[in-house]
Amino acid sequence: MARLSSPEELEKFRQEAISMRDPARLCVSVCAGSGCVATGAGEVIAALGAELRKQGLEGEVDLKRTGCHGFCEKGPIVVIAPEEICYLEVTPEDIPEIVSATLKEGRVVERLLYVDPSTGERVTREADIPFYKHQERLVFGANRTIAPESIEDYLAIAGYQALAKALFEMTPEQVIAEVKEAHLRGRGGGGFPAGVKWEVAREAPGEPKYVVVNCDEGDPGAYMDRSLMEGNPYRVLEGLMIGAYAIGAHEGYIYIRQEYPLAVENLCGAMKRAEEHGLLGKNVLGSGFDFHVKLHRGAGAFVCGEETALLMSLEGKAGEPRARPPYPAVRGLWAKPTCINNVETWANVPLIINQGARAFTSIGTEGSKGTKIFSLVGKINNTGLVEIPMGMTLRDIIYKIGGGIPGGKKFKALQTGGPSGGCIPEELLDLEVGFDELTQAGSMMGSGGMIVMDEDTCMVDVARYFIHFLTDESCGKCLPCREGLRQMHKILSNITEGRGKESDIELLEELSETAAEASLCALGKTAPNPFRSTLRYFKGEYEAHIKEKRCPALYCKELISYYIDPEKCQACGRCLRECPAEAIDGGKKMIHIVDQEKCTKCGSCLEVCPPRFSAVRKISGEPVPPPIPEDQRAIVRKSKKQ
Amino acid sequence: MSEVRLQIDGKDVVTREGATILEAARSAGIFIPTLCHHEKLEPYGGCRICIVEVELRGATTLVVSCVHPVEDDLVVRTRSERVDRIRKTLLELMLAHAPDSPPLQELAVEYGADKDRFEKEASFCIHCGLCVRYCAEVVKKNAVGFVERGTRKEIAFIPEIAARECPTCKECLPLCPTSYLQAAFVLTEAFAFRSVSSEAAPEE
Ligand SMILES: Cc1cc2nc3c(=O)[nH]c(=O)nc-3n(C[C@H](O)[C@H](O)[C@H](O)COP(=O)(O)O)c2cc1C
Ligand code: SF4
Ligand code: SF4
Ligand code: SF4
Ligand code: FES
Ligand code: FES
Numbered sequence: 001m002a003r004l005s006s007p008e009e010l011e012k013f014r015q016e017a018i019s020m021r022d023p024a025r026l027c028v029s030v031c032a033g034s035g036c037v038a039t040g041a042g043e044v045i046a047a048l049g050a051e052l053r054k055q056g057l058e059g060e061v062d063l064k065r066t067g068c069h070g071f072c073e074k075g076p077i078v079v080i081a082p083e084e085i086c087y088l089e090v091t092p093e094d095i096p097e098i099v100s101a102t103l104k105e106g107r108v109v110e111r112l113l114y115v116d117p118s119t120g121e122r123v124t125r126e127a128d129i130p131f132y133k134h135q136e137r138l139v140f141g142a143n144r145t146i147a148p149e150s151i152e153d154y155l156a157i158a159g160y161q162a163l164a165k166a167l168f169e170m171t172p173e174q175v176i177a178e179v180k181e182a183h184l185r186g187r188g189g190g191g192f193p194a195g196v197k198w199e200v201a202r203e204a205p206g207e208p209k210y211v212v213v214n215c216d217e218g219d220p221g222a223y224m225d226r227s228l229m230e231g232n233p234y235r236v237l238e239g240l241m242i243g244a245y246a247i248g249a250h251e252g253y254i255y256i257r258q259e260y261p262l263a264v265e266n267l268c269g270a271m272k273r274a275e276e277h278g279l280l281g282k283n284v285l286g287s288g289f290d291f292h293v294k295l296h297r298g299a300g301a302f303v304c305g306e307e308t309a310l311l312m313s314l315e316g317k318a319g320e321p322r323a324r325p326p327y328p329a330v331r332g333l334w335a336k337p338t339c340i341n342n343v344e345t346w347a348n349v350p351l352i353i354n355q356g357a358r359a360f361t362s363i364g365t366e367g368s369k370g371t372k373i374f375s376l377v378g379k380i381n382n383t384g385l386v387e388i389p390m391g392m393t394l395r396d397i398i399y400k401i402g403g404g405i406p407g408g409k410k411f412k413a414l415q416t417g418g419p420s421g422g423c424i425p426e427e428l429l430d431l432e433v434g435f436d437e438l439t440q441a442g443s444m445m446g447s448g449g450m451i452v453m454d455e456d457t458c459m460v461d462v463a464r465y466f467i468h469f470l471t472d473e474s475c476g477k478c479l480p481c482r483e484g485l486r487q488m489h490k491i492l493s494n495i496t497e498g499r500g501k502e503s504d505i506e507l508l509e510e511l512s513e514t515a516a517e518a519s520l521c522a523l524g525k526t527a528p529n530p531f532r533s534t535l536r537y538f539k540g541e542y543e544a545h546i547k548e549k550r551c552p553a554l555y556c557k558e559l560i561s562y563y564i565d566p567e568k569c570q571a572c573g574r575c576l577r578e579c580p581a582e583a584i585d586g587g588k589k590m591i592h593i594v595d596q597e598k599c600t601k602c603g604s605c606l607e608v609c610p611p612r613f614s615a616v617r618k619i620s621g622e623p624v625p626p627p628i629p630e631d632q633r634a635i636v637r638k639s640k641k642q
Numbered sequence: 643m644s645e646v647r648l649q650i651d652g653k654d655v656v657t658r659e660g661a662t663i664l665e666a667a668r669s670a671g672i673f674i675p676t677l678c679h680h681e682k683l684e685p686y687g688g689c690r691i692c693i694v695e696v697e698l699r700g701a702t703t704l705v706v707s708c709v710h711p712v713e714d715d716l717v718v719r720t721r722s723e724r725v726d727r728i729r730k731t732l733l734e735l736m737l738a739h740a741p742d743s744p745p746l747q748e749l750a751v752e753y754g755a756d757k758d759r760f761e762k763e764a765s766f767c768i769h770c771g772l773c774v775r776y777c778a779e780v781v782k783k784n785a786v787g788f789v790e791r792g793t794r795k796e797i798a799f800i801p802e803i804a805a806r807e808c809p810t811c812k813e814c815l816p817l818c819p820t821s822y823l824q825a826a827f828v829l830t831e832a833f834a835f836r837s838v839s840s841e842a843a844p845e846e
């Protein structure tokens with residue numbers, strides 16, 4: 001392949017790529033993102049290849065491996081174009097039928113379709129599945145149409161058009177002005193306006209300048225950056241290069257988590273092909289602009305995602321944050337102006353250049369424009385990656401996209417923003433998603449984690465859990481974070497274990513202020529959020545734990561007891577057999593009793609007690625009734641004749 | 643280099659561009675407490691005790707004076723209710739490690755810090771990093787370093803280097819605000835130096 005050396009050549013090559021595809025031709029796309037690979041996409045692809053050969057369709061039907069579609073929970077996912085028939089949870093055993101029915105005869109295999117749990121209706125097209133229907137997939141949507149190893153696929157959807165436009169029709173200042181006007185805010189957590197950062201980096205003295213992609217993504221449970229990088233690496237590269245041109249950088253770094261092998265593989269492939277096509281390296285598209293990019297694999301500490309720590313780590317030093325100012329845009333990598341942005345931030349750039357700031361700002365709230373990808377997990381029917389327009393309400397995300405709470409349980413809180421985010425209660429569900437909106441509610445956008453919690457979740461324990469995570473991940477450099485969080489974790493553990501004191505709340509508030517105000521980096525500064533937000537909205541739960549030694553959610557082990565209701569026990573003996581601690585006393589036609597001394601509170605008895613009896617229950621904050629006297633333990637059955 | 647004009651505790655101060663607030667304050671004879679700062683070392687910002695309140699263009703924030711650069715028109719308050727409260731908590735957190743440290747005790751009196759506010763921690767070290775940084779930046783021997791990360795972070799002498807360098811240096815020992823460095827040194831000397839030097843003996 002000769003390097004493309006002008007925008008005209010790029011257009012010609014694009015038209016060729018498009019003309020070679022017949023939109024009416026059958027194409028089977030299998031999601032080969034990390035999620036679906038884990039559930040068996042590799043086997044499905046192999047089976048498909050073999051079956052196409054067997055049924056004589058080889059060469060007649062295209063087979064494509066794409067990146068993550070977002071609905072990983074229902075993987076492996078197979079989508080058949082042109083009709084976009086979407087099959088979920090496909091196994092290799094389903095393949096012969098898919099090939100013979102759908103590909104040969106155009107019949108839909110009903111049992112593999114999505115079933116709407118509320119209506120029982122089957123949905124054929126992927127875009128009509130409620131999970132997708134309410135999304136606005138401007139950044140993530142392309143994942144399902146391109147194979148990451150095919151630069152032609154990317155070109156066919158207007159890929160590199162923005163780069164050509166920036167390099168040939170715009171000055172760097174115009175690019176910056178456009179991004180500023182689009183009010184693109186950083187998707188990696190802080191929400192800082194990208195255009196402003198670019199301008200600072202452009203104007204800062206010092207050469208060379210650098211651009212960096214932050215793909216560290218250390219939030220447990222979050223994987224949007226990984227999925228973007230795996231599924232559409234070209235788009236991130238294109239955005240990065242536009243940014244580099246704008247600030248005057250000719251070197252870039254991609255800092256990517258060690259644990260993301262597929263993202264690394266797909267990115268390396270994309271870099272190689274982009275370079276072969278003149279879309280990376282020297283004299284990009286014949287514009288005279290040179291741009292080289294290097295990959296750096298991060299060792300995986302959460303704090304290395306913090307920009308100054310990341311730059312330290314890139315320089316080969318210990319990944320500890322340093323004081324800002326000076327900000328990296330002024331003094332970053334090797335003390336040179338460095339513009340560091342998140343994967344998703346970079347991936348938004350081609351969109352803005354192609355469609356203009358006005359189109360971009362037509363979506364969103366006052367302060368937050370465009371879309372945001374979230375990782376929706378927890379006690380919710382549909383889990384996965386969702387891209388929503390800023391300004392959508394939390395309620396719509398949970399109920400329209402997420403399909404509500406499973407098991408007839410009640411919603412309790414939405415935790416957003418990653419480990420140092422906060423919990424938002426039911427009464428704020430009409431909040432519109434945006435950076436400032438979430439911060440005002442005591443949480444944050446963070447990198448886009450969303451964990452749905454139901455009534456069985458103890459909010460004090462949630463605070464304890466996240467503070468524990470953050471204590472563990474503190475780099476240890478500054479005192480308010482290292483020691484303050486250590487103490488906060490101790491106190492919260494005491495409260496959940498029934499040793500809380502009335503003065504604890506005040507002490508936690510004081511430690512929160514110290515960490516928030518005096519910590520060196522944003523890890524420590526935001527770490528009190530889990531405590532502060534749960535105290536703000538669920539103060540009653542703290543009081544119940546401390547004053548009544550009661551866990552209202554019946555979750556905290558030390559504060560609950562398992563009790564068999566003598567009125568309900570039918571002596572089926574299930575609990576007796578399952579109890580690993582031999583804590584249950586019972587016998588034929590005898591009311592069963594839990595020996596509280598022996599009980600380890602594993603919960604097995606509650607789980608196995610048949611729902612029609614529901615004799616086992618949890619008690620908190622009140623004494624367990626004394627076991628009924630021996631002579632009253634015989635069960636006299638009323639309903640059944642013996 | 644141009645001059646910067648700011649105000650600290652109501653006093654007009656002129657200093658050089660690029661100076662820290664702490665440097666500016668000291669040059670004007672204004673005291674700000676420090677624990678991890680050392681004139682010969684790069685700014686670090688670990689203990690946070692030197693936190694001050696600053697006002698610029700109508701916004702009030704807290705910054706750490708030993709690393710924060712001066713700016714024109716900055717209004718600095720080295721003491722305020724908020725600053726004192728945070729310093730008190732910081733001291734209490736440190737006193738859980740080193741209740742008998744003289745510099746900590748002195749500050750504790752000033753800020754009303756209670757040394758028993760938190761349960762005692764096992765290690766006396768307050769992780770100011772003075773020993774580690776002094777050995778690396780001034781002596782340039784790296785005989786003492788940090789091991790582990792976060793709450794498990796501790797200082798440790800590297801026996802191979804320490805056995806060779808420390809006996810004739812010991813410059814870091816008086817820098818330590820707690821008794822930890824001395825204790826760690828004695829321990830390393832007693833256990834590790836001997837084995838290192840006996841291994842090295844045949845070559846002598
Ligand atoms: C503890 C911590 C972890 C972070 N992890 C990430 C991360 O994994 N990815 C990311 O893009 N930004 C992360 N950030 C935010 C970065 O410091 C920085 O703000 C961001 O990369 C800037 O890019 P943006 O403006 O495009 O968001 C983290 C910040 C902190 C304090
Ligand atoms: S706030 Fe925590 S993670 Fe950040 S520098 Fe301080 S100790 Fe390290
Ligand atoms: S909670 Fe577990 S240990 Fe306790 S009685 Fe039930 S099964 Fe036995
Ligand atoms: S041993 Fe002393 S000097 Fe070294 S870090 Fe600990 S407290 Fe600071
Ligand atoms: S990996 Fe297949 S849908 Fe996410
Ligand atoms: S003296 Fe400033 S942070 Fe320690």
